[in-house]
Amino acid sequence: MKRVITVTVINQSGVLNRVTGLLMKRQFNIESITVGHTEQSGMSKMTFIVHVEDEQKIEQLVKQLQKQIDVIKVNDITDKSIVLRELALVKVTSPPSARGEMNSLVEPFRATVVDSGKNIVTYQVTGDPEKIDAFIALLKPYGIKELTRTGTAAFVREVQKAPSPLLSILK
Numbered sequence: 001m002k003r004v005i006t007v008t009v010i011n012q013s014g015v016l017n018r019v020t021g022l023l024m025k026r027q028f029n030i031e032s033i034t035v036g037h038t039e040q041s042g043m044s045k046m047t048f049i050v051h052v053e054d055e056q057k058i059e060q061l062v063k064q065l066q067k068q069i070d071v072i073k074v075n076d077i078t079d080k081s082i083v084l085r086e087l088a089l090v091k092v093t094s095p096p097s098a099r100g101e102m103n104s105l106v107e108p109f110r111a112t113v114v115d116s117g118k119n120i121v122t123y124q125v126t127g128d129p130e131k132i133d134a135f136i137a138l139l140k141p142y143g144i145k146e147l148t149r150t151g152t153a154a155f156v157r158e159v160q161k162a163p164s165p166l167l168s169i170l171k
Contacts, residue, residue, distance in 0.1 A: 002031065003052045004082065004154050007065055008073040011037065011044040015070045019046060022068070026061055028052065032086075032129075034151035043072065047154050081157040084128045087150045089114065090136060093143035094121040102142060109135045120145060 009015045016035060023030055032049035052058045058076060065074045094102055099121065103113075106123055109131065115122040125135050129152055136147065 001052055003050050003058055003076055003078045004084070004152075005048045005050060005058075005062070005065075006073075006075045006077055006154065007046040007048070007071055008038065009044055009046060009068075010070040010072065011042050012070055015044075016046070018068060019065065019071070022064060023048070023050065023061070026057065026064075028057075028061065032151040034153045036153070047152060049152050075156075077154060077156050081159075082154050083157055084152050084154045085126055086129050086132050086152045087124065087126045088132045088135065089122060089124055089146075089148050090139055090144060091115075091120055091122045091146040092139050093119060093145055095119050098142070102139075105138055106135070109138075111135065 007019060009019070020030065020033070028050045030048055030050055032047075034047045035044055037043070038045050050058075062074050062076055065071055092102070094116075096118075102121065106125070109125050109127070111123040111125040113121055114124045123135075123139075125132060127135075132149060136144070
């Protein structure tokens with residue numbers, strides 16, 4: 001089972017190494033990792049997608065991550081309402097005669113052309129990992145020359161409270 005773990009840390013040298021080392025010691029396979037600055041100066045957020053076979057192992061991992069000196073907050077957000085996004089750059093063989101057809105195929109994915117050459121087009125696409133997988137599968141028959149994907153970034157959705165009945169009366 002895949003789990004989405006976010007870890008807020010103090011942005012210091014060696015923190016990523018210590019956190020990933022802990023995951024390695026516990027034999028978690030990291031499928032995706034992203035790290036970036038947060039809205040707070042000096043803080044970074046790590047987002048891990050890991051494979052877990054035992055639910056108790058994930059609880060143990062969260063507790064051990066929380067004990068790390070530079071770790072501020074650890075959350076397993078898998079079972080919450082979350083936003084997941086990933087970015088992919090896909091360089092595809094594309095003679096000028098096929099570009100119209102390719103552009104119509106990638107249009108539903110809201111992909112954009114970020115570079116083009118005589119026989120090559122590079123697309124940028126963002127979305128959840130399944131969308132990226134579908135986009136890549138669509139372009140495979142054309143000949144993917146190069147592909148790179150970011151890790152998955154994620155956070156919990158903001159919970160919207162139901163409007164108060166009083167508000168509808170006041171309108």
